[in-house]
Amino acid sequence: MKILILGAGQVGSSVAQILSKEPQNDITVVDSNALVLASLKDRLDIRTVKGHASHPNVMEQAGALGTDILIAVTSSDETNMVACELGKLLFNIKTKIARIRSSSYLNNVDIFGNSEGKLAVDVTISPESLVTEQIKNVIELSGATRVLPFASGRALLVSSIAQSGGRLIGSQIKELPKHLPGIDIRIAAIFRGEDTLEVTGNTILQENDEVFFLSARQHARLMMAELRPLDKKAKKIVIAGGGNIGMRLADALEDDVRVKIIEHNYQNAQKLSARLSKAIVLSGDCADEELLREENIEQTDVFCAVTNDEQANILSAMLAKRLGAKRVMSLINRPSYVELVESESQIDVVFSPQQVTIGALLAYIRRGDIVKVYSLGDSEAIEIIAHGTLESSQVIGRHHDEIQWPEGVVLAALIRGNKVLMYHHDSIIEAEDHAILFVSDKTSIQFVEELFHVST
16 A cells, blocks of 8 residues: 655654555655654664655655555645645545644635645644544543543543452452443453463452453443442543633633643633633642642642643643642653653653544544554554454454454444444454454554455
8 A cells, every 4th residue: 555644743743653554555655854854764664755745746756656555644734735735636535634722724624625626635633623522532431541532432442540449459350340330341362561461361450461452332431449449420620721622622611520721821821711601720830749739739639730841731731730639630742751760750641642633543544344443552552443254354244253253352342233242262253343352562553454454
């Protein structure tokens, strides 16, 4: 597959790194920064072209003619949209994806499409919208570190850190049905330190294990009580940063919980106050200890730092935790910071716009009828549709043991119509089922795509 990536920032570079590992992909990256391109070319098996991403001659030099997928992820919405338009007009590129940040464009989605009179953007990716939704989901399910919806939200893949007091701690996983009779839940993965455990009925859950489980939405909170003492639902939220994410998050939460936003820019704070109906907007420094104390930070259920400065996010979240906030969350862009903060700090949850955006992009790039992808560092969670017949498919009409599953792949559930069915060894995949898989080894993704490929 021939893929042209415009923009070698954090998202563009990461997508190039992931896709270049798959031998069927031919990757070219365009950017105006020669040093960044040289670093990428030294590390990856890709082509690079220096130049302005939306200039026709640069796109032609980069091999736009014959490209299957155009991914425009520069820092400029306008550059991304123009590049997609040129991709259609001059190079007949079939799939054109643009990262769009401005709400002015996103609030007018009818301007995008392939029909006459519309901008030729097939898929818009909004990092701010994706991150806002992810943060909202985690806040609403207390104790979770990730909440990943599948099948239009009917099924949730949830991760949480096991803590003393959870009913399943110290017990074998096969005891779970006795704890939750009549409720079917699948534990998809367990990470213990640096190790990925093989999950069997005899696996004993330990404190500090990171557990990924899949359940119907209405059962997720019940499962949380098996992993840790059940937290009360968050009622008091403090958001540090009134930018796009902070504003959207406050707007999404203010009808159900008490929300305060701390915004350092006075003019921006005034605009937020006029736009939001119930949230309280404060003008000040989110890392100001006196301000946090004045606002009774010790009574806060969740402190969420989402400013444009990741260092300010880290420091303010750590300070809020020290001052008594029950849970603290931080938005961090750099992958090296994400790993460091997750392992070495007291911050409860870290959100990476880069990982969220990459997952959204991969859903349109992966082969096969993949509906959704979540990038989870070295792992992925995917939703893929099983097409074909018993004769043309390697999975339809077969039990678990009749399928040659790649290493590190767990089929957690099947979505059949409106039903969420946990997958067991005697389950049979039917045509048009949506299969939800947890892939702990990304090198197995290609084999998953081949496994669900329909032969002719």
